[in-house]
Amino acid sequence: MEGAGEEARPVLLPPVQELAGQLGAAADVPARYVARAGAGNDDDRKATETALVPAIDLARLCQPGGDGGAADEASKLRLALQSWGLFLVTNHGMEASLMDAMMDASREFFRQPLQERQKHSNMIDGKHFQIEGYGNDWAPSESEEQVLDWTDRLYLKVEPQEDRKLDLWPTCLRDVLHEFTTGCTRVKDCLLPEMAKLLELDDGYFIDQFGGKADAYARFSYYPPCTRPDLVFGLKPHSDGTFFTLLMVDNSVGGLQVLRDGVWYDVPTRPHTLLINLGDQIEIMSNGIFKSPVHRVVTNAEKERLSVALFYSIDPEREIQPADKLIDENHPALYKKVKIKEYIAGLYEHVARGEMVIETAKI
Numbered sequence: 001m002e003g004a005g006e007e008a009r010p011v012l013l014p015p016v017q018e019l020a021g022q023l024g025a026a027a028d029v030p031a032r033y034v035a036r037a038g039a040g041n042d043d044d045r046k047a048t049e050t051a052l053v054p055a056i057d058l059a060r061l062c063q064p065g066g067d068g069g070a071a072d073e074a075s076k077l078r079l080a081l082q083s084w085g086l087f088l089v090t091n092h093g094m095e096a097s098l099m100d101a102m103m104d105a106s107r108e109f110f111r112q113p114l115q116e117r118q119k120h121s122n123m124i125d126g127k128h129f130q131i132e133g134y135g136n137d138w139a140p141s142e143s144e145e146q147v148l149d150w151t152d153r154l155y156l157k158v159e160p161q162e163d164r165k166l167d168l169w170p171t172c173l174r175d176v177l178h179e180f181t182t183g184c185t186r187v188k189d190c191l192l193p194e195m196a197k198l199l200e201l202d203d204g205y206f207i208d209q210f211g212g213k214a215d216a217y218a219r220f221s222y223y224p225p226c227t228r229p230d231l232v233f234g235l236k237p238h239s240d241g242t243f244f245t246l247l248m249v250d251n252s253v254g255g256l257q258v259l260r261d262g263v264w265y266d267v268p269t270r271p272h273t274l275l276i277n278l279g280d281q282i283e284i285m286s287n288g289i290f291k292s293p294v295h296r297v298v299t300n301a302e303k304e305r306l307s308v309a310l311f312y313s314i315d316p317e318r319e320i321q322p323a324d325k326l327i328d329e330n331h332p333a334l335y336k337k338v339k340i341k342e343y344i345a346g347l348y349e350h351v352a353r354g355e356m357v358i359e360t361a362k363i
């Protein structure tokens with residue numbers, strides 16, 4: 001970070017999309033995008049195995065009365081939450097046509113000329129960074145220290161609805177994003193009681209923890225092809241600072257990988273399923289029983305890739321800690337109390353430095 005009293009100066013960077021377009025096949029990738037060796041980043045980005053993450057049938061899991069296979073789905077879900085921290089969701093109630101429309105609309109946005117995309121910029125007057133909008137992630141200074149990701153993104157707050165900054169929402173995706181968010185929030189609302197039950201907490205435990213001012217952000221990520229996928233990251237290794245993240249990934253181009261026991265695995269894609277990725281908030285509240293997995297995105301030499309993520313978080317003004325019921329003399333608290341707002345602020349700084357913010361919450 002910058003010296004005391006000096007505000008971190010954001011940097012206006014060209015979109016990676018334009019950079020990728022200018023690079024010839026033989027050109028060097030700019031140094032700021034090349035991950036340094038030695039920090040666990042010096043592999044060739046190739047995973048040899050695919051993660052066997054289970055697919056959970058949401059309608060079966062959440063059916064009233066809990067018979068007809070709900071117990072089978074719940075036990076699959078428990079295993080997924082304790083091991084990968086990832087699972088696929090089928091039968092989630094969202095129309096395939098809505099999911100396709102969301103993907104098409106985000107593709108349409110990134111295909112627009114730069115001038116159009118920049119009408120939604122995350123840099124106010126080219127100087128001040130705001131979280132929402134189109135552009136790169138926060139790059140706090142000109143320092144060469146921070147390795148940049150090979151991605152551009154559009155980041156929008158979708159909940160609470162009254163906080164939406166609709167002027168930042170491109171018209172091509174405005175209506176469909178509203179529908180898509182409604183579908184994802186329904187999935188979230190079905191899952192929260194099921195996850196609480198798996199920990200033998202009250203059904204409403206996580207719903208109460210979320211609070212009335214919980215927020216959700218949508219992130220549309222565009223990963224241009226890169227001539228040297230072995231040198232860069234679409235997204236550096238990180239865990240999400242959320243409660244959980246709902247992801248819709250490109251059906252045809254993989255790239256998401258998850259770390260387990262020191263080994264990187266490819267995360268499978270399946271048309272019209274959602275992928276749910278647990279975040280640090282549920283790891284803390286479950287006292288580490290559920291895992292917030294470290295994951296990364298690798299790039300592709302030929303193909304662009306798109307993903308749409310919905311980040312669900314507890315009310316930023318609240319504090320979280322491991323649930324009382326999960327703590328006793330044999331199971332001491334493994335995490336400190338953290339204020340969501342401060343945790344998320346710390347997340348941006350840690351990600352910029354290539355570090356994991358969850359380490360700061362561990363006792």
Ligand SMILES: O=C(O)CCC(=O)C(=O)O
Nearest residue numbers: 219221249256297307309
């Ligand atoms: O693009 C993806 O598949 C994953 C995105 C992701 O991990 C994130 O935005 O936090």
Ligand SMILES: [Fe+2]
Nearest residue numbers: 238239240295
């Ligand atoms: Fe992530």
